[in-house]
Amino acid sequence: MRYLIKNGTIIDPANRVATIGDILVANGKVERLYDLADLHSDRELVSPDTEVINARGCVVAPGFTDLHTHLRQPGEEHKETIASVSAAAAVGGFTTLCARPTTRPTPDNAATIRQLRELTAQWARVRIDLIGALTLGNEGQVLSEMRELAEAGCIAFSDGGRTITNSALMRNALSYAAALRLPVMVSCQDPYLAAGGVAHEGAVSVRLGLPGIPAAAEEAIVARDIALAEATGAHLHISRVSTAGSVALIRAARARGVHVTAEVTPHHLTLTDRWLLGWLEERLEIESGRSGAHPDLSLPSWLNPALLPPYDSSTRVDPPLRSIEHVEALVEGLRDGVIDAIAIDHAPHALVDRDCEYGLAPPGISGLETALALTLTLVHRGEMDIVNLIAKLTEGPAQVLNRSPANLRPGATADIVIFDPERSWVVEPEHFASKGRNTPLRGQRLKGQVMLTMAAGKIIFRRDDFGRQAQAAPQPSRLEGILGSE
Numbered sequence: 001m002r003y004l005i006k007n008g009t010i011i012d013p014a015n016r017v018a019t020i021g022d023i024l025v026a027n028g029k030v031e032r033l034y035d036l037a038d039l040h041s042d043r044e045l046v047s048p049d050t051e052v053i054n055a056r057g058c059v060v061a062p063g064f065t066d067l068h069t070h071l072r073q074p075g076e077e078h079k080e081t082i083a084s085v086s087a088a089a090a091v092g093g094f095t096t097l098c099a100r101p102t103t104r105p106t107p108d109n110a111a112t113i114r115q116l117r118e119l120t121a122q123w124a125r126v127r128i129d130l131i132g133a134l135t136l137g138n139e140g141q142v143l144s145e146m147r148e149l150a151e152a153g154c155i156a157f158s159d160g161g162r163t164i165t166n167s168a169l170m171r172n173a174l175s176y177a178a179a180l181r182l183p184v185m186v187s188c189q190d191p192y193l194a195a196g197g198v199a200h201e202g203a204v205s206v207r208l209g210l211p212g213i214p215a216a217a218e219e220a221i222v223a224r225d226i227a228l229a230e231a232t233g234a235h236l237h238i239s240r241v242s243t244a245g246s247v248a249l250i251r252a253a254r255a256r257g258v259h260v261t262a263e264v265t266p267h268h269l270t271l272t273d274r275w276l277l278g279w280l281e282e283r284l285e286i287e288s289g290r291s292g293a294h295p296d297l298s299l300p301s302w303l304n305p306a307l308l309p310p311y312d313s314s315t316r317v318d319p320p321l322r323s324i325e326h327v328e329a330l331v332e333g334l335r336d337g338v339i340d341a342i343a344i345d346h347a348p349h350a351l352v353d354r355d356c357e358y359g360l361a362p363p364g365i366s367g368l369e370t371a372l373a374l375t376l377t378l379v380h381r382g383e384m385d386i387v388n389l390i391a392k393l394t395e396g397p398a399q400v401l402n403r404s405p406a407n408l409r410p411g412a413t414a415d416i417v418i419f420d421p422e423r424s425w426v427v428e429p430e431h432f433a434s435k436g437r438n439t440p441l442r443g444q445r446l447k448g449q450v451m452l453t454m455a456a457g458k459i460i461f462r463r464d465d466f467g468r469q470a471q472a473a474p475q476p477s478r479l480e481g482i483l484g485s486e
Helices: 082-092 110-123 146-151 167-180 203-208 215-232 244-255 266-270 273-277 279-287 324-336 371-380 386-393 395-400
Strands: 002-012 017-026 029-035 050-054 059-062 064-069 094-099 127-130 184-187 236-239 260-264 416-426 445-455 458-462
Touching (some): 059 386, 064 082, 064 236, 064 371, 064 395, 082 445, 094 445, 110 127, 167 184, 260 324, 260 395, 386 395
Parallel strands (some): 002 059, 236 260
Antiparallel strands (some): 002 017, 017 029, 416 445
16 A cells, blocks of 8 residues: 655654655655655556545654563563553554563563564564563573573663662673673662652652652762763663753763763653642642642643642652652753653553552553653743654664664655644543553643554554545644744
8 A cells, every 4th residue: 555645744853854745655665755845746646556644734753762661461461462552652653662671571581582572573563672681580680691682682781670789790781781782771770769769859758748769869870870881881871861960960971972871751851749749739839829820840731730639649650750950951951962862661550550559559651642742742832842852752762772763765664653733632541552541641631642653654543534534724833833943
């Protein structure tokens, strides 16, 4: 089947440009690209096997890549399966997922990697790349057979969400990874400083009586791992950056030539620890005479923490949601390139596992289907332009993985997402494609929604009857305010 995608705003994230034009897809590849300077007749392009997709008013971009997905299968199929996670990815516009080594059994040997590859080949609708376990069982005690994992097809090494506390072992791991020319993806949190903590250490944790995790718990390990990467020449990738101090450390390391990259999640970019207060936040504002739309959060009015009750376990993530000064530093780091990529940290859980006391709930958010809309809040409130944002979901992850940036030029694989940046919708987790319904965004009204996703030239998700019907022309300023340039 051939497809002619017409009238979309085509984003080339590698070159940071956007243009209105058409794309012809055939045999799984981008066959031709037309911008406004090209004149062509549909009659010349459309054949009986060609479907015309009207993308007027929408953005057309390369499919997104997530560096941080938890598959759950095998071992925890009640939380997620490969089929459901790839369906969720398609709904969210993701055509490549990088699976963290948190399945059961742990992928710390070639046989388990081969089993996972067979499962993904059978059930996945998107590309799934596998990250191998850095230590046996992710226990931080004995290094895995890293060369064996690399030969089996792993793209990187990680210990999931755990931190290796043994610095000598971590140095050896980085040395081996450097020889294999593969990145080591680390989660940075000193388990002794964070022991027992469930929330960011600050005014909110004190107000709610929750044990806190200080920013220093992350920053101490970030500093250590950067020093070890500098000593070994390894590629260190810091996952789930959440503090201003971590951003400063990464910025300084990059300035002196250390090979360090970093990612940040949509929730750490847009939500703060005040979401743990839920509707109590609104009551405290009224009592203090500050009633309004949460001005201290710098959030748009359509993100409203008051829709949640206090202590809602859906706000429990690891690392925890931080205070506003940390969020602002993360956005700045993303904008100026210190942080390379937006990674979702898709961590689905069964609702029964989260229906418990806050401190007992397993951390994580089911985020693939809300990631685009949540990060677009940065665009809608003028903190980032849309071209650079899309680059953080496409080009940035490719650079972390040492791959060529995704593009929509002739000859490129037709991994394509079409989304409407202005489409308003309400988050209803019960309608998620993912089996994980754990999200603090339930009932929130977001702006921006994926309309169609194509993987290797095949449509794997289409919202309603998108593109088949003639659509009304957008207002002249509809995309004008969000395109901009860096």
